[in-house]
Amino acid sequence: MSKILIIDDEPQIRRFLQIGLTAQGYVILEAETGRQGLALAAEDAPDLIILDMGLPDLDGQVVLKKLRDFFHKPIIVLSVRNRESEIVQALDVGANDYVVKPFGIQELIARIRGLIKAFGPSVESVQRFQDERVLIDLEERKLTVDGEVAKLSRKEFELLKRLINNAGRLVTQQQLLREIWGGTHVEDTHYLRIFIARLRTKLGDDPSNPRYIETEPGVGYRFLPIVEN
Amino acid sequence: MTTEQVLRKFAYPIGIMFPWLLTPIAFLITDYLPKANVPLLYIVMVVFIAINVTVELAIINALSSFFAFSFFFAEPYGSIMIHQDEDLLTILVFLLTSVIVGYMATKHKHNVQKIRMREFMTDIELELLERLPKAIDTKDVIAAMRDALKPWHENCVLITHDDNWATHPMIRRLTNLRKTYLEELLELRLTPEVIAKIPQLEQEHDVYFLYSSRQVIGLLRIAAENIQHIPKDIFLLLLHQVNISLERTRLAADLEKEKIAKENELLRSALLSSVSHDFRTPLTTMIGATSTVIEFGDYLDKQQTRELLNTVLEEAQRLNRYTQNLLDMTRLGFGQLQLECNWVSVEEIMSVVKKRLKPLLIFNYLTENINPNLPSLYVHAALLEQAIFNVIDNAIKFSPKNASIDIDCTKENDKIVIAISDQGTGIPEDEREKVFERFHTAEKGDRRRSGSGLGLTICQGMIMAHGGNVSIHANPKRVGDKTNPGCCVRIELPITSQPEQQELPKSAE
Numbered sequence: 241m242s243k244i245l246i247i248d249d250e251p252q253i254r255r256f257l258q259i260g261l262t263a264q265g266y267v268i269l270e271a272e273t274g275r276q277g278l279a280l281a282a283e284d285a286p287d288l289i290i291l292d293m294g295l296p297d298l299d300g301q302v303v304l305k306k307l308r309d310f311f312h313k314p315i316i317v318l319s320v321r322n323r324e325s326e327i328v329q330a331l332d333v334g335a336n337d338y339v340v341k342p343f344g345i346q347e348l349i350a351r352i353r354g355l356i357k358a359f360g361p362s363v364e365s366v367q368r369f370q371d372e373r374v375l376i377d378l379e380e381r382k383l384t385v386d387g388e389v390a391k392l393s394r395k396e397f398e399l400l401k402r403l404i405n406n407a408g409r410l411v412t413q414q415q416l417l418r419e420i421w422g423g424t425h426v427e428d429t430h431y432l433r434i435f436i437a438r439l440r441t442k443l444g445d446d447p448s449n450p451r452y453i454e455t456e457p458g459v460g461y462r463f464l465p466i467v468e469n
Numbered sequence: 470m471t472t473e474q475v476l477r478k479f480a481y482p483i484g485i486m487f488p489w490l491l492t493p494i495a496f497l498i499t500d501y502l503p504k505a506n507v508p509l510l511y512i513v514m515v516v517f518i519a520i521n522v523t524v525e526l527a528i529i530n531a532l533s534s535f536f537a538f539s540f541f542f543a544e545p546y547g548s549i550m551i552h553q554d555e556d557l558l559t560i561l562v563f564l565l566t567s568v569i570v571g572y573m574a575t576k577h578k579h580n581v582q583k584i585r586m587r588e589f590m591t592d593i594e595l596e597l598l599e600r601l602p603k604a605i606d607t608k609d610v611i612a613a614m615r616d617a618l619k620p621w622h623e624n625c626v627l628i629t630h631d632d633n634w635a636t637h638p639m640i641r642r643l644t645n646l647r648k649t650y651l652e653e654l655l656e657l658r659l660t661p662e663v664i665a666k667i668p669q670l671e672q673e674h675d676v677y678f679l680y681s682s683r684q685v686i687g688l689l690r691i692a693a694e695n696i697q698h699i700p701k702d703i704f705l706l707l708l709h710q711v712n713i714s715l716e717r718t719r720l721a722a723d724l725e726k727e728k729i730a731k732e733n734e735l736l737r738s739a740l741l742s743s744v745s746h747d748f749r750t751p752l753t754t755m756i757g758a759t760s761t762v763i764e765f766g767d768y769l770d771k772q773q774t775r776e777l778l779n780t781v782l783e784e785a786q787r788l789n790r791y792t793q794n795l796l797d798m799t800r801l802g803f804g805q806l807q808l809e810c811n812w813v814s815v816e817e818i819m820s821v822v823k824k825r826l827k828p829l830l831i832f833n834y835l836t837e838n839i840n841p842n843l844p845s846l847y848v849h850a851a852l853l854e855q856a857i858f859n860v861i862d863n864a865i866k867f868s869p870k871n872a873s874i875d876i877d878c879t880k881e882n883d884k885i886v887i888a889i890s891d892q893g894t895g896i897p898e899d900e901r902e903k904v905f906e907r908f909h910t911a912e913k914g915d916r917r918r919s920g921s922g923l924g925l926t927i928c929q930g931m932i933m934a935h936g937g938n939v940s941i942h943a944n945p946k947r948v949g950d951k952t953n954p955g956c957c958v959r960i961e962l963p964i965t966s967q968p969e970q971q972e973l974p975k976s977a978e
Binding site for chain 1: 812
């Protein structure tokens with residue numbers, strides 16, 4: 241049974257999360273302040289943390305940094321809209337995903353499920369993805385669309401591989417640029433955009449009705465289908 | 470030294486010597502030039518000197534000519550004595566003529582100077598009179614005056630608050646001006662006695678003051694030496710015009726301030742009434758629905774309960790959108806909209822907008838026509854999404870059931886155009902500007918539809934913050950339809966030159 245730690249100062253929010261997540265079979269721990277949250281995270285080793293960025297005692301970014309000193313499981317941050325820079329910063333510091341307040345429970349559950357599975361005990365690297373149109377074989381480095389094999393350059397493949405390995409989850413621009421092009425290219429987002437556009441064309445994915453690759457402008461990308469192993 | 474300076478310095482020696490150079494030459498050609506013509510040559514010299522130097526030197530030159538003539542042309546030759554009566558008469562007439570002509574020439578010169586000066590002043594005045602009515606504020610007026618006085622910069626100086634009054638050399642030289650008055654004036658300590666003294670000060674010291682609402686804001690000082698050349702009446706007229714303009718601009722500024730205060734007041738009351746209505750309506754539903762579930766939960770079947778709870782969710786989301794609108798509106802109003810731009814494609818923006826619109830697209834649907842070759846946009850994505858969302862949200866409110874809302878994105882010259890057309894009741898031409906005003910709604914009072922009247926205002930604000938433009942037009946596809954002509958909202962965004970169009974370096978492949 242997975243343990244989730246909720247760090248949020250609003251009692252009503254903790255209450256409805258507790259009811260909803262318990263009904264889904266999770267065990268819930270609650271903390272009201274950043275310090276309490278850090279203590280509980282250290283003592284009880286939850287499997288996932290939901291962290292509100294607007295805490296009364298410590299700034300959310302500070303709590304996040306301190307958590308990442310010892311906690312290496314997924315963290316979802318709750319943020320207010322129009323604070324993209326805050327979200328991007330949180331993702332850089334180590335958060336895995338974010339949800340914007342106010343949010344519906346389904347959105348949060350979807351994120352939680354994907355992340356717990358990805359960080360779960362029996363995690364293997366994804367090797368394949370297949371649906372009725374597309375077959376992506378990461379081992380063979382092959383992409384087949386509607387029966388035709390499409391060639392992928394080395395970097396295109398690296399990009400697709402990372403998105404699929406994090407299927408359903410957000411991958412930041414910075415992480416992709418750093419890992420594929422190197423630390424000096426972290427600002428060259430146009431490289432990424434060009435390559436994503438190429439992948440979309442090869443996958444036959446319409447960017448305004450994306451089925452495979454979704455853009456979160458200014459933040460990163462998500463491979464939409466949840467890939468089962 | 471320039472030729473002019475040389476001539477000026479040696480004017481007197483030259484003036485005296487010249488006849489002694491000219492006359493011998495005349496003497497040598499006396500066979501072709503009878504001696505009676507020589508005085509005529511002298512007259513030319515005299516007039517020249519009278520006009521260009523002084524009348525005194527002209528007379529001295531005349532005398533020198535007199536002696537030269539008697540030396541070379543009158544018997545006994547080689548002496549300045551004159552024996553012949555004829556010659557004496559000639560030269561005396563010459564002297565007399567010289568004096569008269571010299572004075573006339575000088576007088577004429579002064580008159581011409583005066584007329585030129587008047588013309589000059591009138592030109593300046595005309596220029597000033599043209600510029601003054603266009604001046605918007607005090608700065609404009611002072612600038613106009615400074616420009617008008619530029620040709621005079623040697624003779625007069627305009628000192629305003631921005632300059633350092635106390636240390637200006639012109640001020641320091643005003644030793645005649647009673648020190649106390651000067652200080653009071655400069656520090657604007659305008660007591661009634663000082664104000665009463667101003668005309669007298671002006672007269673005594675040729676210092677002129679520029680006022681604005683009984684405050685001295687400038688001081689004009691004319692160098693006394695040149696005062697005789699300045700037609701004083703025109704000058705004072707000029708000054709008067711400037712002072713009138715200063716008064717006018719100040720009144721205009723006060724009027725503007727009052728207008729803004731009034732507008733703010735109107736806005737505040739509109740905001741209060743909007744919040745009151747637009748918060749209370751969803752809250753009424755929410756409180757009503759949830760209290761019903763709590764009180765009568767046992768008597769309701771599962772579907773009814775679910776329906777009520779769905780209503781609560783919808784109304785809460787509506788409240789959320791409204792709150793967001795208000796926040797956006799406030800940020801726009803305070804100029805706190807900081808753009809964090811990123812490169813996005815139109816398709817990516819539309820994908821997010823469509824996701825957010827899903828719960829609202831119950832009776833209507835969207836059609837999309839995006840030109841596949843559009844360049845990417847360099848925008849703050851969340852703001853553009855909100856702007857487009859607001860327009861479509863509006864379109865949905867006014868569209869009949871089963872009507873589509875059409876989105877067309879194209880490139881026109883150097884702009885990207887996103888056109889959103891609906892089949893609703895349309896917006897009459899005279900209202901197409903007004904709909905962008907804050908809190909403008911189609912119906913007033915309790916009967917008005919669920920709209921805060923802020924959506925289009927915010928859309929316009931956000932698009933304009935990107936250097937773009939929003940406008941409303943008739944729906945071109947439904948021109949004939951009178952009941953549901955619909956309308957078309959055009960969002961235009963400038964195209965930023967992008968690094969993407971450049972070649973990817975080989976190293977990036």
